Amino acid sequence: MxxxxxxxxxxxxxxxxxxxxxxxxxxxxxxxxxxxxxxxxxxxxxxQRPLMVVKKNAEREQFSTEKLYRGILKACEKRPISTAQVEVVVAEIERDLRLEYEREVPSSVVGERVMEALKQLDGVAYVRFASVYREFRDVATLAQEVLSLLSESSDKNRN
Structure with a gap:
């Protein structure tokens, strides 16, 4: 090597x-x-056979585990999340995508899977990723997402 x-x-x-x-x-x-x-x-x-990601503009690019890892790691920067936890999330997302999609997966599905995983892992990392992925245009939209996250969190605590 x-x-x-x-x-x-x-x-x-x-x-x-x-x-x-x-x-x-x-x-x-x-x-x-x-x-x-x-x-x-x-x-x-x-x-494995290459999995292609179909982007919003219909362009295709090969799925990159490294790109997924870097994106999640960036969202988790300065948070109490180990690289081992990020590696597990990346591996789970990739495994699930390969099981569900044989050749092509929409980029929107990849983004949603990352947001679901980050929501479970760390609220701040989730909001960071969501703010870039969903392209929040103003503070009100960001605040609405944070309020939604807080509401879900308090619902879970009650149950």
Whole structure:
């Protein structure tokens, strides 16, 4: 495996373990180049047929786990949410999409699934993501979404 820092083609596996959802093997590696010796993580997954995301303008792009991860991580920035929790959410969303959609999935479905997961994980992260995804045009729309979230939260606490 090529080192992402110095591009050396030699690295050693320090640790291997199954991911939490069982769909990948996580390997901690160390560059074998003595001048670099940095550590990095790789994942081994079953190669799957590409899932295409159909955007609002009808353009298609290949589903990117990394893009999904970055978007959720950005919403969770400075929140008490570990990267392991984000990885689990990403894996669950991707697994569900691949089970439900064979070749193409509308981008709106991806966005809604992310919002559902973030709503369960952290209200602030949910509002951050929703504000970008739903393109809130003014503070009133944002406030309405927050009030809706608060109402749902208080309903859950009563039950």
């Amino acid at each position: 090529r080192c992402p820092y110095c591009q050396s083609e030699n690295s050693r596996v320090l640790e291997s373990r199954m991911s939490e959802d069982g769909t990948a093997i996580r390997r901690r590696r160390e560059c074998a180049n003595d001048e670099c010796a940095r550590r990095f993580t790789t994942y081994e997954r079953v190669e």
